[in-house]
Structures are given as structure tokens and as C-alpha cells.
Amino acid sequence: MLKAGKAVLIFCGLLALASAGCGKSEDAKRPTGANRLVISKSAGPRTFNRLLASDEQTSSLGDCLMGRLIRINRQTQQPEAELATSWQISADGTALTCELRRGVKFSDGTPFTADDVAFTFQVLNDPAIASPASFDFDGQPIKVEQLDSHKIRFVFPAPQAAAERFLDGVAILPKHSLEPVYREGKFAQAWTLATPPEQIVGLGPFKLKEYVAGQRVVLNRNPHYWKKDSSGNQLPYLDELVFNLDPDRSTQLLKFQQGETDLLSPVNADDVAALASLEQQGKIKITDLGPSLIREIFWFNLNDGKQKNGKPLVDPMKLVWFKDLRFRQAVSHAIDRNAIANLVFSGKASPQWSFLSSGDKLWFNAEVKTYPHDLNRAKSLLAESGFRFKSETELVDAKGNPVTFTLMTNAGNAIRQKISAVIQADLAKLGIRVVLTSLESRAMLSTINDSLNYEAALLAIVSGDADPNSHVNVLSSNGLSHWWHPQQSKPATDWEARIDDLMKRQTSTLDSTERKKLFGEVQTIMAEQQPFIFLASRHLIVAAKFDIQNLKPALLPDFMLWNCEELRR
Amino acid sequence: MNRKLRCGLLLLGLLVACATLADFLSPYDPAEQHREFPFAPLTAIHIGTAESFWRPFVFNGQQYPLRFFVTGAPYRLLGFIPCRTHLFGVQEPARIFLLGSDGLGRDVFSRTLYGARLSLTIAAVALLVSIPLALLIGTLSGFYGGWIDFICMRLMELFLALPALYLIIALRSALPLGLEPEKVFLAMVMVIALFGWANLARIVRGATLGLREREFVQAAIALGASDARIIVRHLLPNLTGLILTQAALAAPSYILAEVSLSYLGLGVPEPLPSWGGMLASVGGVGQLGTYWWNLAPGAAIFMTTLAFYLLAEGLREWSDPARK
Numbered sequence: 001m002l003k004a005g006k007a008v009l010i011f012c013g014l015l016a017l018a019s020a021g022c023g024k025s026e027d028a029k030r031p032t033g034a035n036r037l038v039i040s041k042s043a044g045p046r047t048f049n050r051l052l053a054s055d056e057q058t059s060s061l062g063d064c065l066m067g068r069l070i071r072i073n074r075q076t077q078q079p080e081a082e083l084a085t086s087w088q089i090s091a092d093g094t095a096l097t098c099e100l101r102r103g104v105k106f107s108d109g110t111p112f113t114a115d116d117v118a119f120t121f122q123v124l125n126d127p128a129i130a131s132p133a134s135f136d137f138d139g140q141p142i143k144v145e146q147l148d149s150h151k152i153r154f155v156f157p158a159p160q161a162a163a164e165r166f167l168d169g170v171a172i173l174p175k176h177s178l179e180p181v182y183r184e185g186k187f188a189q190a191w192t193l194a195t196p197p198e199q200i201v202g203l204g205p206f207k208l209k210e211y212v213a214g215q216r217v218v219l220n221r222n223p224h225y226w227k228k229d230s231s232g233n234q235l236p237y238l239d240e241l242v243f244n245l246d247p248d249r250s251t252q253l254l255k256f257q258q259g260e261t262d263l264l265s266p267v268n269a270d271d272v273a274a275l276a277s278l279e280q281q282g283k284i285k286i287t288d289l290g291p292s293l294i295r296e297i298f299w300f301n302l303n304d305g306k307q308k309n310g311k312p313l314v315d316p317m318k319l320v321w322f323k324d325l326r327f328r329q330a331v332s333h334a335i336d337r338n339a340i341a342n343l344v345f346s347g348k349a350s351p352q353w354s355f356l357s358s359g360d361k362l363w364f365n366a367e368v369k370t371y372p373h374d375l376n377r378a379k380s381l382l383a384e385s386g387f388r389f390k391s392e393t394e395l396v397d398a399k400g401n402p403v404t405f406t407l408m409t410n411a412g413n414a415i416r417q418k419i420s421a422v423i424q425a426d427l428a429k430l431g432i433r434v435v436l437t438s439l440e441s442r443a444m445l446s447t448i449n450d451s452l453n454y455e456a457a458l459l460a461i462v463s464g465d466a467d468p469n470s471h472v473n474v475l476s477s478n479g480l481s482h483w484w485h486p487q488q489s490k491p492a493t494d495w496e497a498r499i500d501d502l503m504k505r506q507t508s509t510l511d512s513t514e515r516k517k518l519f520g521e522v523q524t525i526m527a528e529q530q531p532f533i534f535l536a537s538r539h540l541i542v543a544a545k546f547d548i549q550n551l552k553p554a555l556l557p558d559f560m561l562w563n564c565e566e567l568r569r
Numbered sequence: 570m571n572r573k574l575r576c577g578l579l580l581l582g583l584l585v586a587c588a589t590l591a592d593f594l595s596p597y598d599p600a601e602q603h604r605e606f607p608f609a610p611l612t613a614i615h616i617g618t619a620e621s622f623w624r625p626f627v628f629n630g631q632q633y634p635l636r637f638f639v640t641g642a643p644y645r646l647l648g649f650i651p652c653r654t655h656l657f658g659v660q661e662p663a664r665i666f667l668l669g670s671d672g673l674g675r676d677v678f679s680r681t682l683y684g685a686r687l688s689l690t691i692a693a694v695a696l697l698v699s700i701p702l703a704l705l706i707g708t709l710s711g712f713y714g715g716w717i718d719f720i721c722m723r724l725m726e727l728f729l730a731l732p733a734l735y736l737i738i739a740l741r742s743a744l745p746l747g748l749e750p751e752k753v754f755l756a757m758v759m760v761i762a763l764f765g766w767a768n769l770a771r772i773v774r775g776a777t778l779g780l781r782e783r784e785f786v787q788a789a790i791a792l793g794a795s796d797a798r799i800i801v802r803h804l805l806p807n808l809t810g811l812i813l814t815q816a817a818l819a820a821p822s823y824i825l826a827e828v829s830l831s832y833l834g835l836g837v838p839e840p841l842p843s844w845g846g847m848l849a850s851v852g853g854v855g856q857l858g859t860y861w862w863n864l865a866p867g868a869a870i871f872m873t874t875l876a877f878y879l880l881a882e883g884l885r886e887w888s889d890p891a892r893k
Contacts, residue, residue, distance in 0.1 A: 250854035270672075271855030336604070343607045343673050411834030414850055421673055421839045425602050435749060436838040440738060 036240035037262045037567065040252040044217060044245050048200050048208065049191040050171035051124060054132035060558040064219055064241060066171030067203025069098055070164050074554030074562040077362055077466040079164050083172060083203060093159030093510045100150040105224040106174050107207040114152045118144055119175035129187055133169050159508040161515055162467050174201045205236040205565035217243040227565055237568030256543065265542035265559045269348035275543055284543050291350040291359040292540035293555050296419060297532040298407065298458040300328065302485045313453050317401055328530040330381040332371040334430045335423060340536045344418045348539040355526040357537035359555045360466050365520040368527035378430055395431030404433035409458040411438035419535060420458055448483055466556060468506050468519040475503050475522060484531040495525050574883025580876035588686040592644035595679030596658040596665055600840035603664055603674035608860050612666045633663035669862035671850060680842035681865050687843050688873065691758055691827045692820040698762035699769060700816055707773025708800050712781055728767035738835060750841050757836060761826050769815055776811050780804055810888020817881035821874040828870060844870055
């Protein structure tokens with residue numbers, strides 16, 4: 001017999017295992033409040049080597065431990081000087097020269113020089129290391145020229161717009177401690193989770209104090225950190241940063257409510273109500289940063305390829321509808337985005353039609369085609385394409401086939417479940433029957449990335465940076481995340497060819513007004529063609545204890561901790 | 570009939586009636602989204618309008634009297650009689666949400682009733698599959714013993730040992746994506762039954778082993794009755810009480826299996842309302858306290874389980890020869 005009791009137990013068991021130490025661990029007994037911040041994280045880092053993994057946890061922790069030449073100020077979305085005091089881009093746009101900060105020391109006291117930068121790029125460009133942070137231009141790596149002990153030049157094979165931004169993702173490694181292991185070919189085994197904390201050496205405001213697998217990561221201040229505040233005080237202000245590993249969102253919320261943790265980001269729109277009373281008592285501050293860079297999207301599979309068994313990936317009859325621009329536009333018009341914003345996100349979201357969220361303030365193009373909820377417009381678009389109503393509740397195509405498709409989304413995600421129920425109800429009014437199906441997240445990702453045999457999918461995309469270059473993977477027709485038809489050998493449609501061309505041109509255009517114009521056209525095409533049907537961008541809401549100062553929450557990750565050296569209480 | 574049996578039957582009867590007449594009893598279609606009313610709390614019913622002091626009404630800017638036998642969303646009563654009459658309702662723009670509404674403005678009361686239909690059907694169909702299977706394998710194994718018993722027992726142990734939840738998740742991802750909700754339902758029932766029979770069969774085998782040694786069975790064997798006759802005429806009638814009790818015990822676990830699956834988002838897809846799916850939508854601790862009325866399916870699950878356990882207990886006492 002299938003013991004449901006057992007099933008539930010297994011489930012609870014997993015939670016208990018995963019959140020071990022979330023009961024009354026020693027953390028709870030230690031006084032919070034002192035000069036430290038306690039934060040819940042949904043997972044631990046994969047490695048302490050920032051260059052070897054690009055997941056959210058590894059990078060946000062890595063950015064506290066490691067220094068970078070240039071940092072993107074999350075709030076202004078503009079680059080600012082860190083370990084490079086100044087930088088210059090050559091007139092032809094192919095070289096970036098950085099003047100390095102003098103007198104800077106690693107957390108073990110060793111001075112920082114251009115050698116460390118050169119070593120970092122040697123590792124980064126090494127194909128054997130295969131760093132996810134590595135950067136190439138049509139297969140050619142960046143050349144690094146060491147001009148003197150504190151001056152370095154990066155040379156690109158072609159003019160490169162916004163070249164300095166990529167330095168935000170490059171953590172500078174200490175040559176003195178990592179070069180020997182690199183020479184032995186054991187770089188991948190250095191700085192793993194099992195490495196003793198004192199061996200992890202960086203230029204960031206904090207250094208690693210303790211890592212307890214599955215429980216917590218503790219950082220303490222780096223006494224050699226270079227940055228000082230305006231009155232000359234050594235930063236960081238905080239003595240300790242404690243990351244508790246609480247995979248369950250409910251646990252994170254409860255701990256924050258109980259005052260065991262100091263920050264909560266992001267806060268789900270549904271949970272704001274649960275935090276309202278604490279805010280009224282003045283114990284916490286909730287900040288709504290407006291539309292985030294996360295956009296909920298759904299799209300039809302436009303692949304005309306075949307499966308291994310020779311069957312087409314998408315039923316040819318349906319592929320005809322999906323490829324029909326007016327069909328996609330009609331669907332887009334039929335969806336009530338305000339309902340999604342109000343029902344799914346409790347009003348804490350903005351309807352979205354364009355590729356970018358309005359939170360991407362430097363690049364957002366507001367002048368694109370919009371798709372307000374308009375059933376009559378949708379019906380007339382469908383009629384133009386030869387679709388007709390067989391009955392009030394059944395739409396058929398020109399050949400009389402009833403219009404129905406399967407919308408796939410990831411199981412266990414309450415937000416997506418709700419959005420898909422709204423889409424289902426809205427399209428039912430157009431006579432389109434939507435069958436919903438949920439797949440476990442990994443199975444879903446392998447379907448949209450590899451097996452490609454699905455009809456429509458609902459997911460979200462998020463920008464890694466507020467710069468057009470960060471969208472190449474989605475927009476270029478040969479991109480991996482060009483989900484409606486990934487990895488095309490040559491652009492399947494004229495408009496995709498046009499986007500490819502615009503994306504290539506903006507990459508090598510140095511004039512930012514011109515770039516903005518080019519990328520603006522990309523957004524216009526995306527809005528016109530609706531390969532992704534954009535639905536809404538949820539607001540980014542963050543909450544913090546009332547006494548934390550200098551918080552500059554921003555839309556780019558890490559939302560709260562990007563300026564961790566300045567935080568104080 | 571003892572009191573427990575009567576209580577159990579009454580409660581179960583009530584649930585079955587609610588499930589069968591769900592369309593008539595519920596004021597709204599379970600999938601209808603009243604988008605202006607997300608997470609509406611329970612609608613307060615006041616008594617006494619201007620015209621009559623006992624008339625119940627709901628308040629939405631003005632008084633809207635509660636009406637009985639109103640015309641609403643079309644449905645088919647008992648599955649075949651086209652009908653538009655609902656037991657009660659109020660005139661729009663007012664709404665009546667006896668148990669509040671969920672995040673999409675759907676009526677929790679209507680959805681809970683329809684969910685009962687799904688849950689009880691799953692229990693019934695899964696029992697219809699697993700009991701005959703259990704009876705067949707259990708009696709054969711217990712009656713013949715030897716290598717048949719050995720094979721059957723190992724098979725049962727295999728099914729008892731499998732981690733059901735993981736297997737079901739794997740099965741679900743192996744099924745084609747575009748499966749209609751009805752087929753998903755059917756597949757789920759089959760899976761639940763597939764894992765449900767083994768434990769029952771074990772119990773049947775144990776009882777058969779005992780019965781085989783009893784005098785009347787030995788007498789039948791001595792008189793030269795065929796195996797089939799012995800099993801059908803002598804063993805099965807003596808297993809009735811046991812089987813009924815075990816069925817009543819198994820039913821709630823089947824219902825809970827569906828709830829767990831739907832809670833994980835791998836059960837019956839929207840728009841079919843299911844108790845597990847409804848609970849999943851308020852699974853976060855933030856919503857639990859704020860929108861507590863969405864836990865109504867939990868109360869329904871409790872009631873159903875209670876009904877079945879009362880029934881099982883009552884059946885056990887009723888069939889216990891020592892008490893007759």
C-alpha cells in the first residue's frame with residue numbers, strides 16, 4: 001500500500017534534514033544585535049572559488065570575500081572604481097587600461113599588484129579550468145598586458161562596448177597562494193568547501209571564519225581591507241556576517257519574524273501582509289523597489305526540428321498556429337496582465353509587454369507595442385488568420401482542428417501555478433483549451449533545453465546585469481536560452497536575423513546613445529513579434545531590521561549585501 | 570449495527586452526497602475566477618432585511634438577500650441531467666463565499682465540495698483495483714503455499730519496499746506532457762492502486778493461512794471439493810469482514826496519497842479542484858495565518874479520514890465473531 005503517511009514523513013524528513021540547525025542552534029543563543037548581521041540563505045556556496053561557479057549563492061558570498069577591479073554600483077547600475085582607481089577605454093574601443101590601487105593588501109597581508117590580476121586572467125582564459133566567469137569574443141580570449149606593477153591593459157579582438165562591466169564578475173585571486181596549485185594542475189581542488197578557512201585569501205571586506213556544511217557560513221572582518229569611509233574610518237563597519245542555510249522559504253520568513261535574522265530578500269508579495277504588523281511596531285523596514293529584473297514569460301515552442309525517433313518536436317498542425325504572428329499577438333491580447341499582477345502578486349507587480357522590465361532604467365524602451373487586455377482585438381486577429389468559432393467555447397483553425405495546447409511549468413511553484421490558471425481561464429474565453437502540466441524543475445529545464453518536445457512553457461527570465469550584453473544568450477538566434485527556438489545554425493526568420501545583427505552592432509558600438517537606439521529596436525521587435533509573451537515583472541521587496549544603516553537595496557543581485565562593507569548598525 | 574458503524578456510515582454518506590451533488594450545492598463553478606475578490610474572507614451572512622426580519626442577506630455596499638434555488642452556471646446533475654439551478658446564491662455584484670475565496674478569487678466552498686468528488690472517486694476506484702488484486706494474490710499465496718507463496722510474497726515485499734513517492738514523481742515525468750487532466754487522474758489512481766494492493770494482500774494471505782487449517786476447510790478438502798470451490802465458497806465469505814475493514818482503513822491513505830501528490834504539484838492539474846492542490850496554494854507560512862480559510866480542505870480531509878476510521882472500527886466490531 002502506498003502509505004501516504006510515509007510519503008508525508010519522507011517529505012518532512014527532508015525538510016528536517018535540510019533545515020537542521022534551524023531549531024535552537026548555538027546561533028540562536030548568541031546575541032544578535034552586536035556588530036553582526038545574520039542572514040538566511042536558501043543554499044550554501046558550491047565552492048569558495050568565485051571563478052569556478054556562477055550560481056547565486058557562490059557569487060553573493062564570493063563578492064563579500066573577494067575584491068574586483070571595477071564594481072557595478074547596484075543602485076545607479078553604473079560601474080565604479082574598486083581595486084582599479086581609474087580606467088580608460090582606447091579611442092577604437094579595443095583596449096581597456098586600468099590603473100590599480102596602491103598599498104592594498106590581501107587578507108593575509110600580502111601586497112596586491114598587477115601580477116595578481118594577470119594571474120587571475122591566466123586562470124580565467126585557461127580552457128582546462130573552464131571558468132563560467134570567462135569571457136571570450138567569438139572564441140578569442142581577452143589579452144592581458146601588464147604595463148607596470150600597478151597598471152594593466154586588457155585588449156579585445158574587436159571594439160567592445162561597456163567593456164569595463166565584465167570586470168564586476170572577475171574576483172581577483174592571490175597569485176602567491178594559488179599559483180603553486182595552479183601549476184600542479186590542481187586549481188579545481190583548491191578553495192573547495194573543505195579547505196581550512198584561513199587558506200581562503202581575498203581582497204574583499206570580509207574573510208571566511210567558519211563553514212559548517214548544511215548549517216552556516218560565518219565571515220568576519222578583513223583587517224587589511226583597503227576601503228575607508230569619508231571620515232577615514234577603516235571599513236567594514238560590521239565585525240561578522242553570518243549566513244544561515246535555511247532552504248525552506250517558510251523557515252526564512254519565520255526566523256525573520258522572530259528576529260533571529262536581520263535581512264529578508266526578496267520578500268514574497270504574499271508574505272508582506274504577514275510582516276505588516278512588525279513594520280507598524282517599527283521593528284523592521286520593508287522597501288518596495290518597484291519592478292524587478294525578473295520577468296514572468298510564456299512562449300510557444302517554435303522549433304521545427306525532429307525528435308530522435310523521427311517525429312516532429314511539435315505537432316505540425318500546432319506549429320502552424322504557433323508560428324503565426326497574429327495567433328501569438330491574439331493570445332497576448334487575451335491575457336489580463338492586470339489580473340496577474342493583482343491576483344498572483346497581490347498588486348506588487350507591473351504588467352509587462354517589453355523585453356526589459358522598467359527597472360532596467362538605463363535601457364528600458366517604453367515606446368514598444370503593448371497588448372492591453374482586449375478580447376475583441378484578439379478575436380479579430382484570430383479571424384484574420386482564418387481561425388473561427390465553432391461554438392461559443394470552441395475555437396477551430398482554418399481546417400477545423402480545435403485549438404488546444406499544453407502549457408508546462410515547474411511543479412511546486414505557487415506563483416507559476418496561479419499564473420497558469422489565469423492564462424487558462426483567459427484563453428478559455430477565446431475558445432482555446434489549455435491543458436496545464438507541471439514538471440519537477442530539473443525535468444522541465446531538460447525539456448526546454450534538450451529534448452525540446454513540448455508545446456508551450458511558462459517560466460521567468462532574469463537579467464544578470466543592466467546591460468544589453470547580458471541578454472545575448474537569450475536574444476541571439478544561436479543562444480542557449482533563445483528558448484522559443486534555441487541554438488539555430490542560422491536565423492530562422494527575418495526578424496531574428498535583424499535582432500542578431502542589432503545585437504552584434506550594439507556590442508561594438510561605443511557611443512551609448514547609439515547603443516541605446518540599437519537595443520531599443522531589439523525591444524521593439526521583441527514586442528511586435530511576441531516570441532516570448534511577457535506577463536509581469538514582480539516588484540522586488542526587501543525587509544531589514546530597523547537599525548541597519550547604509551542599506552542601498554537594488555535590483556541587481558546581491559540586492560542587499562552588494563555594499564556589505566558600508567552596512568552598520 | 571453498532572454506534573461507530575452507524576456514525577461512520579452517516580458521515581461517509583453525507584460526504585458522498587456532498588460529492589455527488591457538488592454542482593447543485595455549490596453556488597459557483599469551481600474554476601470561475603472572481604478576479605475582484607482575491608483572498609476574500611468568509612462572507613458574513615446577516616439576518617433581517619427591511620422587508621422581513623428573518624431574511625438572510627449579505628452586504629456589499631447594500632443588502633443583497635440570500636436566495637435559494639437560484640439560476641447560475643450550467644452543469645449536469647448526476648452527470649447527465651442538464652441543470653442550472655443552484656441551492657443558494659446572491660445576486661451579483663455581491664458574492665457569497667461561505668468559506669472565503671482563494672488567491673484567484675475562486676470559491677473555496679465550491680472547490681472543497683468538488684474536491685470531495687475527486688478524492689472519494691480516487692479512493693473508490695483505487696480500492697476497486699487493489700482489493701481484487703489483493704484477494705487474488707493473497708488467497709492463492711495463502712492457500713497453496715510453496716513456491717507460489719514464495720513468488721507472491723517477494724513480489725509484495727518489492728512493492729512494499731519501493732520508495733513510492735519518488736517512483737511516482739519519476740513516473741509522472743515519464744508520462745507524456747500533454748496528458749488530459751482526466752487521463753492524469755486515471756494514471757494516478759492506477760499508481761496508487763499499484764502501491765496499495767501489496768499490504769492488503771499480505772493481510773489476506775495471513776488470514777487465509779489461518780482459515781486453511783480450520784475444520785470446515787479441511788472437511789471440504791477431504792470431501793474432494795475443487796480448489797476453486799473452496800476458495801470461493803469457504804475462504805472468501807470468511808474474509809469479507811476483514812476485507813471490508815481493511816478497505817475502510819486503506820481508503821483514507823489513498824486519499825492522502827492523492828493529497829500529497831497534488832500538494833507537490835504532481836497530481837491532477839487545474840482546473841480540476843483537488844484538496845492537495847488547494848492546500849499547496851497556501852503552503853507558505855506567510856499565507857497560513859493570514860488566509861486561514863484556505864485550509865478548509867484540511868478540515869474536509871480530517872472529516873473524511875474520521876468517517877473511514879469510524880467505519881473501519883465499526884466494521885471490525887461488527888464482523889468480530891467473538892462479539893456476535
